[in-house]
Amino acid sequence: xxxxxxxxxxxxxxxxxMQAPPERHAYVAALNxxxxxxxxxCVVDLEPGSDTYSQVVHTLELPNIGDELHHFGWNxxxxxxxPYAPHPHLERRYLVVPGLRSSRIYIIDTKPDPRQPQIVxxxxxxxxxAKSGYSRPHTVHCGPxxxxxxxxxxxxxxxxxxxxxxxxxxxxxxxxxxxxDRGDQKLAYDFWWHLAEDVLISSEWAxxxxxxxxxxxxxxxxxxxxxRIHFWDLRKRKLKQSVDIGxxxxxxxxxxxxxxxxxxxxxxxxxxxxxxxxxxxxTWYRENDExxxxxxxxxxxxxxxxxxxxxxxKPFKAVPPLVSDIDLSLDDRFLYVACWGIGELHQxxxxxxxxxxxxxxxxxxxxxxxxGHPKKSWPLLGAPQMVEIxxxxxxxxxxxxxxxxxxxxxxxxxxxxxxVKVNTDPDGGMRLDPDFFIDFGTTRVHQVRLEGGDAxxxxxxxPS
Amino acid sequence: MVTLxxxxxxxxxxxxxxxxxxxxxxxxxxxxxxxGWLFALSRGLQQHSEKVIWVSLLPIAVGHAAxxxxxxxxxxxGLQWISLSALRWLTAVLLLTFGFYKLANYYRHPRWxxxxxxxxxxxxWSFLMASAHGAGLMLxxxxxxxxxxxxxxHSGHHMAVSGSGNLVxxxxxxxxxxxxxxxxxxxxxxxxxxxxxxxxxxxxxxxxWAIALLVVGAIALYIALxx
Numbered sequence: 218x219x220x221x222x223x224x225x226x227x228x229x230x231x232x233x234x235m236q237a238p239p240e241r242h243a244y245v246a247a248l249n250x251x252x253x254x255x256x257x258x259c260v261v262d263l264e265p266g267s268d269t270y271s272q273v274v275h276t277l278e279l280p281n282i283g284d285e286l287h288h289f290g291w292n293x294x295x296x297x298x299x300p301y302a303p304h305p306h307l308e309r310r311y312l313v314v315p316g317l318r319s320s321r322i323y324i325i326d327t328k329p330d331p332r333q334p335q336i337v338x339x340x341x342x343x344x345x346x347a348k349s350g351y352s353r354p355h356t357v358h359c360g361p362x363x364x365x366x367x368x369x370x371x372x373x374x375x376x377x378x379x380x381x382x383x384x385x386x387x388x389x390x391x392x393x394x395x396x397x398d399r400g401d402q403k404l405a406y407d408f409w410w411h412l413a414e415d416v417l418i419s420s421e422w423a424x425x426x427x428x429x430x431x432x433x434x435x436x437x438x439x440x441x442x443x444x445r446i447h448f449w450d451l452r453k454r455k456l457k458q459s460v461d462i463g464x465x466x467x468x469x470x471x472x473x474x475x476x477x478x479x480x481x482x483x484x485x486x487x488x489x490x491x492x493x494x495x496x497x498x499x500t501w502y503r504e505n506d507e508x509x510x511x512x513x514x515x516x517x518x519x520x521x522x523x524x525x526x527x528x529x530x531k532p533f534k535a536v537p538p539l540v541s542d543i544d545l546s547l548d549d550r551f552l553y554v555a556c557w558g559i560g561e562l563h564q565x566x567x568x569x570x571x572x573x574x575x576x577x578x579x580x581x582x583x584x585x586x587x588x589g590h591p592k593k594s595w596p597l598l599g600a601p602q603m604v605e606i607x608x609x610x611x612x613x614x615x616x617x618x619x620x621x622x623x624x625x626x627x628x629x630x631x632x633x634x635x636x637v638k639v640n641t642d643p644d645g646g647m648r649l650d651p652d653f654f655i656d657f658g659t660t661r662v663h664q665v666r667l668e669g670g671d672a673x674x675x676x677x678x679x680p681s
Numbered sequence: 682m683v684t685l686x687x688x689x690x691x692x693x694x695x696x697x698x699x700x701x702x703x704x705x706x707x708x709x710x711x712x713x714x715x716x717g718w719l720f721a722l723s724r725g726l727q728q729h730s731e732k733v734i735w736v737s738l739l740p741i742a743v744g745h746a747a748x749x750x751x752x753x754x755x756x757x758x759g760l761q762w763i764s765l766s767a768l769r770w771l772t773a774v775l776l777l778t779f780g781f782y783k784l785a786n787y788y789r790h791p792r793w794x795x796x797x798x799x800x801x802x803x804x805x806w807s808f809l810m811a812s813a814h815g816a817g818l819m820l821x822x823x824x825x826x827x828x829x830x831x832x833x834x835h836s837g838h839h840m841a842v843s844g845s846g847n848l849v850x851x852x853x854x855x856x857x858x859x860x861x862x863x864x865x866x867x868x869x870x871x872x873x874x875x876x877x878x879x880x881x882x883x884x885x886x887x888x889x890w891a892i893a894l895l896v897v898g899a900i901a902l903y904i905a906l907x908x
Binding site: 220221222223225229233299300301302303304305306362412413414415451478479679680 | 714715719720722723726727729788789790792793794795796797798806876877879880881882883884885887888
């Protein structure tokens with residue numbers, strides 16, 4: 218039972234993790250809309266040369282209907298090596314899988330057979346809400362001292378503040394809410410941290426009533442979605458500083474801090490500007506002990522014929538890029554930006570975090586373009602959405618679904634789920650892998666987690 | 682030269698075993714990455730300063746010493762109220778109970794501080810880690826051995842006075858041994874081995890620690906029975 222040596226997938230530094238062996242399989246969150254079928258965790262074979270390469274080799278159907286799987290994460294990762302609370306003999310073994318709609322959390326064991334994971338524990342919604350004070354669990358991060366989970370809503374209603382709660386590393390029981398002093402923070406979404414600085418960063422999407430039944434256009438035009446980023450004292454669990462990047466910058470979502478603990482900056486993606494429909498990426502950095510935000514990437518909308526647009530976009534005569542996810546390679550060099558509206562994945566060299574350089578672009582899907590794949594011809598619905606980068610940075614995987622009700626608004630013809638792979642060049646540039654296209658049919662797919670960790674799982678306490 | 686050598690031999694204990702145990706346990710505690718050297722090392726790496734490593738070790742060693750001293754005070758107080766033989770039994774029972782508890786929960790650690798710490802934080806962190814893991818408790822059989830060796834044939838007052846000096850010396854020796862080993866390990870990892878050693882050679886010290894508590898508990902039980 219007990220390990221004598223640390224889990225081999227734990228690395229002291231991000232640089233060392235880049236030497237890790239390539240991933241052999243991925244776990245993919247799959248959701249079924251319409252209430253007929255439960256959601257699932259799919260296992261995808263990523264081992265080149267295998268007979269079942271680029272195929273779903275196992276589907277773990279969940280026992281309930283309507284969970285709406287979205288993001289999920291590993292129970293433990295390289296942060297277990299952090300010196301103030303080391304427990305290096307934990308195993309990266311369990312997937313912590315929240316249902317964003319149901320507030321249920323599944324603990325899934327990947328150990329006996331990594332390709333046939335099994336549910337070993339279920340935290341029922343009532344338990345999660347009663348003990349955490351929150352509902353609609355979202356992002357999962359393996360911390361040095363506990364498993365941290367963000368939640369979109371409060372336990373007793375749709376519009377209470379969302380926040381973060383803790384799960385015990387060993388028993389997976391809900392410990393309780395994380396915040397001791399939340400200040401005026403109400404909206405929640407993603408979070409991550411600068412562990413070496415004792416800083417936690419959180420972002421804002423919306424209240425549950427603003428997303429569960431679809432995007433609320435009036436709220437968007439009134440700039441009522443999130444546009445602030447919060448910096449917390451990780452140790453004192455206290456809000457230290459909030460930065461408002463401007464009300465027109467609606468939906469400040471994914472947060473990607475630099476992996477090297479000696480670097481104190483990171484990137485945040487903003488879905489849409491209500492001023493000009495552009496999307497943007499911002500860099501946070503510290504100056505005179507104050508956190509600052511600087512817009513470093515702006516992606517403009519693409520003009521389009523009204524006839525080609527879904528009802529929600531017709532008045533604008535353009536497709537907004539809709540940056541829904543960003544992901545940073547372990548060497549902090551390349552930032553991948555998913556443009557779910559226009560159907561593009563961008564690769565930027567962010568060696569200088571204030572001057573990103575576009576080094577690669579992949580076009581697939583898109584609201585108007587609907588661009589095909591070598592293995593799937595036009596029209597292809599959906600677009601780059603959840604991105605995951607292999608630890609060595611050479612392979613990037615992404616899926617196409619955002620959130621069930623939003624998929625239907627922006628791709629009303631009926632989106633099907635797919636997952637593709639991109640091969641990257643070490644010095645910049647990337648191409649779609651022409652042989653890798655997984656068609657999930659009417660099942661939609663969201664976050665991808667790679668065997669042994671990936672670029673949005675592990676945190677490191679030792680410099681690269 | 683001869684006289685210089687003779688001075689310490691006057692106070693050197695007849696029973697060497699408890700002293701060796703005090704020092705050896707100091708070395709053992711120093712070896713444990715969870716007791717401090719790794720924290721010191723990471724601070725040095727984070728701040729790009731080797732000096733930070735060595736400076737950080739000091740409050741850690743002092744915090745550890747304080748935790749041991751707290752136990753020494755308890756032992757000393759205990760000797761005033763209950764007999765040595767009763768204390769021996771109590772120690773054995775506590776060690777075995779705590780040892781079995783740690784064996785079942787070896788992976789649990791107190792949650793405190795973060796990565797940005799000052800000397801005071803390091804001191805309290807080390808005090809807390811040593812206390813919560815029973816570092817002082819592990820030392821009690823050796824401390825009782827010292828008290829016994831110097832107290833002579835159960836003459837209460839004499840034992841308390843001369844024993845207290847030895848107990849203070851024990852804390853100092855233990856902590857110096859700990860500091861020395863922490864420094865040596867940090868130096869070897871920093872200069873020679875590199876961080877990769879963390880993932881390759883970090884044996885499950887938490888489990889070894891629990892077993893050590895049980896071994897010491899068994900020895901304590903043996904001593905209690907033998908007297």
